[in-house]
Amino acid sequence: MNKKLIAIDLDGTTLNNNSEISQETINVIQKVISKGNMVNIVTGRPPRLVEHLYNQLGFNNPMITFNGSLGYNPASVWSEAYQYNIDxxxxxxxxxxxxxxxxxxxxxxxxxxxxxxxxxxxxxxxxxxxxxxxxxxxxxxxxxxxxxxxxxxxxxxxxxxxxxxxxxxxxxxxxxxxxxxxxxxxxxxKGVSKVTGIKKLVNYYGIKQNDVIAFGDEFNDESMIKYAGLGVAMKNGQPKIKEIADDITKFDNNHNGLAEYLKEYFKI
Known part of the structure; x- marks a missing residue:
């Protein structure tokens, strides 16, 4: 199996309804990374509401915030870092x-x-x-x-x-x-979406679009779910997002839906 880039939304996807990441999700994501895959946060949140979660996950890689308008690495300098501003x-x-x-x-x-x-x-x-x-x-x-x-x-x-x-x-x-x-x-x-950031990650990691797996639940995830080789909607996702997705998790965000899907996919 080719190495995968897994783009994870936060709210309603990686996080439960209390905005927490379960220990099970952290463990599974670390196992996926240990197999040589990349897992990156791609969220609508601003950095101030993401960095504690990034640290909890034990990441040291780039993340995409503000729905694609800002990409940077909180742990070090990233050669592909970018931002789109408003006058x-x-x-x-x-x-x-x-x-x-x-x-x-x-x-x-x-x-x-x-x-x-x-x-x-x-x-x-x-x-x-x-x-x-x-x-x-x-x-x-x-x-x-x-x-x-x-x-x-x-x-x-x-x-x-x-x-x-x-x-x-x-x-x-x-x-x-x-x-x-x-x-x-x-x-x-204008014209910026989560895919703006994912394309930067694809370029940075040197992987094919087909090897992108994207998880999301809301309308702002539509672009990346359509773009990914495998777009996965959460069981708790918006009906429109489930409609366009390639697959849907068996469990919702309150029952480790993301982690359970990754366990099955990567045979963890």
């Missing part, structure tokens, strides 16, 4: 129109950057609740181009916001509404 002036332009286009909260993030326009109340989730002055977006604090913007918008103005960004920045920015009850929208560089 910081766009942040100020959007915030100046907050009322008109319905922006309640905005965070701007980069590899080592995390700022917000104001503190959130506890009910919103994900957004920071206690900000110091140097964590609030201003001309003084936002001195570099961010990688990703995450916004909480007025429900009634969600489409207004999406249309505004598409009309004014549609050629350079991608707008991705999150699933779920809250009107949360992510904005990133």
């Amino acid at each position: 910081k002036n766009i942040v100020f332009e959007l915030l100046n129109k907050s009322e008109e286009i319905g922006i309640n909260l905005m965070t701007v993030e980069g590899k080592d950057l995390f700022l917000a326009n104001k503190s959130a109340d506890e009910s919103v989730g994900f957004f920071p609740t206690n900000l110091s002055k140097d964590e609030i977006i201003s001309k003084d604090t936002l001195t570099e181009n961010p990688i990703c913007l995450t916004l909480h918008v007025d429900k009634q103005k969600k489409e207004t916001f999406i249309n505004y960004v598409k009309q004014n920045y549609g050629d350079i920015l991608e707008v991705s509404p999150w699933g779920g009850k809250d009107p949360i929208i992510e904005v990133a560089a």
